Amino acid sequence: MTSRYEIRSLNGRGFAVFRGRKCVSTPSYSMEMAQQKLSVLEAQDKRAGRKIRPCITCGETFPSEGPANRMCDKCRANANEIFNGAV
Numbered sequence: 160m161t162s163r164y165e166i167r168s169l170n171g172r173g174f175a176v177f178r179g180r181k182c183v184s185t186p187s188y189s190m191e192m193a194q195q196k197l198s199v200l201e202a203q204d205k206r207a208g209r210k211i212r213p214c215i216t217c218g219e220t221f222p223s224e225g226p227a228n229r230m231c232d233k234c235r236a237n238a239n240e241i242f243n244g245a246v
């Protein structure tokens with residue numbers, strides 16, 4: 160399974176967990192500590208039902224925010240456009 164998270168070095172000031180471009184953990188002194196935080200975040204996501212799911216519209220896999228989130232960002236943006244156009 161693909162992780163939504165990755166560990167990046169903070170220019171010599173330790174390591175932190177990132178989701179996309181966003182830093183989602185406090186800085187860690189070691190890679191091991193950052194790895195632990197990443198595991199905790201992934202466990203929280205799993206409990207919350209966030210995982211990689213196939214989009215109901217195009218079938219492409221994407222990181223879902225929860226059981227109710229079944230459409231990828233691309234399709235959701237399209238759906239919003241259609242919705243806005245209809246109003």
Ligand SMILES: [Zn+2]
Binds near residue numbers: 215216218230
């Ligand atoms: Zn889609």
